[in-house]
Amino acid sequence: MTEPEYRRDSVVGRWVIIAPARADRPHEFVETVRPARSGPCPFCPGSEHDTPDEVAALRNLGTSANGPGWQVRIVPNKFPAVGGVLGVGAVVELGGAMVPTPALGRHEVVIETEAHAVGVGEIPLDRWTAMWRLVRDRFRELGRTAGVRYVQWFKNVGDAAGASIEHAHAQMIALDRVPEVVAGELAGAAAHHRETGRCVYCELLTHEAAEATRLVDLTPAHAAWCNYASRFSYEMIVAPRRHAADFAAQDDAGIAAAAAMLHRTLARLERACPNGAYNVVLHTAPFDSSASDHYHWHWEILPRLTKAAGFEWGAGIHLNPVAPEQAAQALRNVKPD
């Protein structure tokens, strides 16, 4: 395939252009510069005083909160994107076109391991799994908090993906509303369910597993594949094969299997695209929704190897120089561990 083509996302209807000729541009792929470090890492043991007090942690027996002896820490973000007191005053939309509303919520950082790892492949699987159990527990806790409708979990790896600290971490932003991208997916999935009685993600997953050209990995409980209408080169989706809308409803065994698949898949990406920056986002059903029959939780892996430029922001159409079939082949060809 050499001619550019439009592809449309089955869930949200978004168009992208797969334009292989663009791959030949000079400097098409970003060489990631790691964030310049000055002074000690604020996320390493011994720097606990550099972060606000922890809200949850996985700790060695006998150690105290906010001191050393932890494996995973969840702390409020020092530079929060949302704030105020959730559930007090509730959500008031004031109506006028230019009347701002307080951005209520909580913005937390998950320090994923005490060792100064950068890539996920450097984090031992048992630590990664324990971390995801803690994150699942934190989702449940935040879901019980008055005023919280959604928690957006995301992870930035590398300077080009917006990471300002290299020590492996993720972020969780508890919101009083369902964000636009998730609302779009919920609407697309609900429409598909009304029309066909089926979950659009279950159908996609079954199709990708059978058709196999975009499939990256398949385990008994999970699939990883390159999105047909990928906005970003090497974009992937990781999802449970069995229908499940709510990430936080998973038991420990479910979390272990899911975490293992994400770990393998990110390790693959890190080997296929060394030093490549990427974002990972989790999309799950809102706490108060009745989306359980039609929505399907999943991770999206969004590598940042090329840059969104004027066309992407001005037109809303992503130009992707690497066809997902080609990306999947490259990803299948590296060993995940």
Next chain:
Amino acid sequence: MTEPEYRRDSVVGRWVIIAPARADRPHEFVETVRPARSGPCPFCPGSEHDTPDEVAALRNLGTSANGPGWQVRIVPNKFPAVGGVLGVGAVVELGGAMVPTPALGRHEVVIETEAHAVGVGEIPLDRWTAMWRLVRDRFRELGRTAGVRYVQWFKNVGDAAGASIEHAHAQMIALDRVPEVVAGELAGAAAHHRETGRCVYCELLTHEAAEATRLVDLTPAHAAWCNYASRFSYEMIVAPRRHAADFAAQDDAGIAAAAAMLHRTLARLERACPNGAYNVVLHTAPFDSSASDHYHWHWEILPRLTKAAGFEWGAGIHLNPVAPEQAAQALRNVKPD
């Protein structure tokens, strides 16, 4: 203002969070690395053989196409995002969820000046104005081409904004469809017009000119202001004060006034944020639309001082650490020329 707040865009309904506390993050603002140059600039005089043959140019009398002696050249993009033959076979949407359609169109590069300028402030105003007249003429030409419904003009300045070549240039992509972002603005503007009988951009502009806290510059025919719901720090809109939907309908005097305002405004930005990368996009009515009563052409200036990360892509909500009122004040305080 220190607490984060949601703001909603009046035209498209997009929510952003203005989060001033984020401005204190280490490395919050990108230090732009200019693209590494190797070998001669492909857009400088003498390198005409490095680009495909010009489709339009402003030339000295007696010079030949594709040789030296030009001031502005429009050439096909060597690495096109769209291709094929427009108008032949027309637009066929094949229906199936995973059947791609050819991305038909033309992708052209506007080399804006023969001198190796990088910023717009380095381009003399008379050259900039002559360039915009040529771009307007090219819009008209492309608008008469069978199958073209929209031309997306955009400009990337600086590495962080996706520029791979530093020599001042812009791009025009002629499409067989109206891109998503423009379709969203058209729908928002049409809804407002149905409800109120008025153009939403005319109302916005009148409000911003009178209220003045986000106003950057006002000339008899144009206004430049920071968008109330800015996604990007220092984001601006430049628009004609008199209602006009179609950029390409402007006469030479209109182009001269508009080009002068854009030149002043970009020079301001370049002084307020030295070496800051930015995109500029032009939004105008589609060629075949009847949007003339409710749509309003404008430029959007999108500085790329912070990076879109997992939250922006995963949730669709931009985090902007600089309130537009603060940005406008900083921009007003620099001399544009």
